[in-house]
Amino acid sequence: MFIRNTWYVAAWSHEILDDALFARTIIGIPIVFYRTESGAVKALEDRCCHRGAPLSLGIREGDDIRCMYHGLRFTSEGTCVEAPLQSRLPPQARVRSFPVAERNNWVWL
Numbered sequence: 001m002f003i004r005n006t007w008y009v010a011a012w013s014h015e016i017l018d019d020a021l022f023a024r025t026i027i028g029i030p031i032v033f034y035r036t037e038s039g040a041v042k043a044l045e046d047r048c049c050h051r052g053a054p055l056s057l058g059i060r061e062g063d064d065i066r067c068m069y070h071g072l073r074f075t076s077e078g079t080c081v082e083a084p085l086q087s088r089l090p091p092q093a094r095v096r097s098f099p100v101a102e103r104n105n106w107v108w109l
Contacts, residue, residue, distance in 0.1 A: 002027035010109040013102055016041055021065065023056035026109055031098065032056040033107065036063040041107050042076040045096040049080065055095070
């Protein structure tokens with residue numbers, strides 16, 4: 001059993017590179033970390049809302065992540081903003097985002 005409403009050290013700052021996705025499981029939840037173009041660290045649940053594919057196996061496009069299973073693109077807030085061959089996206093097409101703080105060479109989740 002884990003305390004859920006608290007901060008956890010999730011990574012060292014140097015582990016989350018500027019151009020890569022970084023996967024880690026924190027309190028049993030798979031999470032993908034990445035840096036935006038401005039250098040801010042973002043964290044999303046490492047699971048595409050469509051078929052559960054790991055987003056950490058996707059690619060970063062600007063400040064977004066594209067799932068490589070069906071091509072859905074998610075913002076750093078977890079909202080799906082693009083799906084191939086689809087003009088309208090349902091509002092529930094999203095993944096969970098987490099608050100992140102980078103302090104003293106640690107990334108807190």
